[in-house]
Amino acid sequence: AGAALKKCVLELGGSDPFIVLNDADLDAAVQAAVIGRFQNSGQVCAAAKRLIIEAGVVEAFTAKFLEASRALVMGEPTSYSTYIGPMARFDLRDELHGQVQATLEEGATLLLGGHKVAGAGNYYEPTVLADVTDQMTSFKQELFGPVASIITARDAEHAVALANDSEFGLTASIFTRDAAKARAIADQLETGGVFVNAFSVSDPRVAFGGVKKSGFGRELSHFGVREFCNAQTVWLDRK
Template sequence: MAIATINPFTGETEQTFEPHSDAEVERRIAAADAAFHALRATTFAQRAEWMRAAAQLLDDEVEELARLITIEMGRPIAGARAEVRKSAKGMRFYADHAEEFLAPEALADPSAVNASAAGTRYAPIGVVLAVMPWNYPLWQVLRFAAPALMAGNTGLLKHASNVPQSALYLDTLFERGGFPTGAFHTLLIPASGVERVLRDPRVKAATLTGSEPAGRSLGSIAGSEVKHVVLELGGSDPFIVLPSADLEKAATVAVTARNQNNGQSCIAAKRFIVHTDVYDDFVRLFTEKVAALTVGDPLDETTDVGPLATRSGRDELAGLVADAVAQGATAVTGGTVPDRAGWFYTPTVLDGITPAMRIYREEAFGPVASVYRVADREEALAIANGTTFGLSSAVWTNDADDEEWFIQNLDAGAVFVNGMTISYPELPFGGVKDSGVGRELAAAGIREFCNLKTIWKG
């Protein structure tokens, strides 16, 4: 894929970029390694000052950045603006809490290990490579970069090739905030260039958010080099609605949960599993609200759903729907590629899904919802867990027993009760099964790329 900004609303190429040469990649790796030795010697207070300054740049430049995100990947402008502000909030969160999260811990009774004192300390590990996707071009990167830098690590970013201007903005952000030169750099390289960087001995670990095949590839390389990885590889999140749920609220939230960011979110609800007693009413409410969404220019403040980020993504989504319909599913609303410029797909609700259909197993990355009728909570759980993914989940119920039962039994990295999945700096984020390994955000996220040292004193 060419490194280029291709406006998904028009399909026109806005700007292209030459990949960095081998010499430039080497220079940037060397700069990151040198910056690590300088950064690790600084205090948490100093790093926090720089982090807050970088966060302020986001707030100051929110309109410019939001427009850039929208032009590069088609996110409606209101959501793009919210992403910039959320990123700044996440940076400040780690500026405020990094020292607390990485504080030394003393063993309460060191005599148990024949010591006068014992415990643990966290230490940074060095240069970390981040391979990041286009769907949240700022937040996805900064929720890694903020904790990594606050821990004293440095970062190299290989961003998605269709958001190069976002990548280049991030290339200078931290240095503008005061961090040492080289503390965070973008590498304009193709996917084929990742292996060389990851195998470099100066690069100590990697994190990737993206497709399952990409995660398996990066994970296998890292494994052969005995390097730590954090992988977030997508999901097919269930949204379970039980008879005691507030149907009006559940249906309203379901529309946002499925169609946020034009449906291109790993944690978007994708499979709506509804008890038969409330199925007809929920589907009616849900379908009415989906059909009422405004599809159009993502720079228009009134637009709910813009184009998909890439033509190939739109075509793949259309193929999933066509396969389901050909095998008996019904598009209750939507199910078409509109006759207009840009990579649009009509917000869709599919009924009558069966295991024979591809969409039963595969992640639909776009504004397409699948609804399933179930007879009881056991059948709901079987469908919810009947996928190789396990990122997040949502359960709508006002029955305390059902609530606890699903929390205990859902195979997912998170369970949201009577709400939609959202990533918060304060809560760990990550999945199980093919959705990945490791965690981002909260205390867990900053500790992923630290060496947990055991300290013993005689």
């Protein structure tokens, strides 16, 4: 595109924060976190990759999230009972496993999974890492597979700082019962999209895209249409 001087849009992935505050509906947050992290076997650019949970509810959230994650069925992708299918390629699975192992060596706690599944298919167990800090691999890098990282935030301000401490900026989620607080936090997040009490989605009615190393430009909505339009100015002198 550069060589031909053509306009382009780049969507380059992300490490999306999923913030849960003390006043959140925990059951709703857990349900959304499981879908947001494990849909398509975790291979979604705008997935809930970093679960940033306020300290007052991190223990309760972790217990509920772990229970729900254990219930996910791994198997043949054409079966209606399957939720976790194979990953796209063997090398991607190996890379993901390396990131998990590096994070554990850095001091994280393995609560679930953490292994490649032997046999045919690129299967990786649904994995939950706890006690993840901002210095660890799963915090700093994008984990493109069925691996969730749980990070504890001291308070809402700390949660925002953790969310923004990333080279990516695609989307983010906030769970709270306080709409005004959610809007105030959304204004501080360095992402292309913010979803309140919901996991990240793409919808043709609204723009989708990121900032930082998540790329530039927007897909969908009238913003996406105009990305590839060249505006022509016609000036008529009325004198």
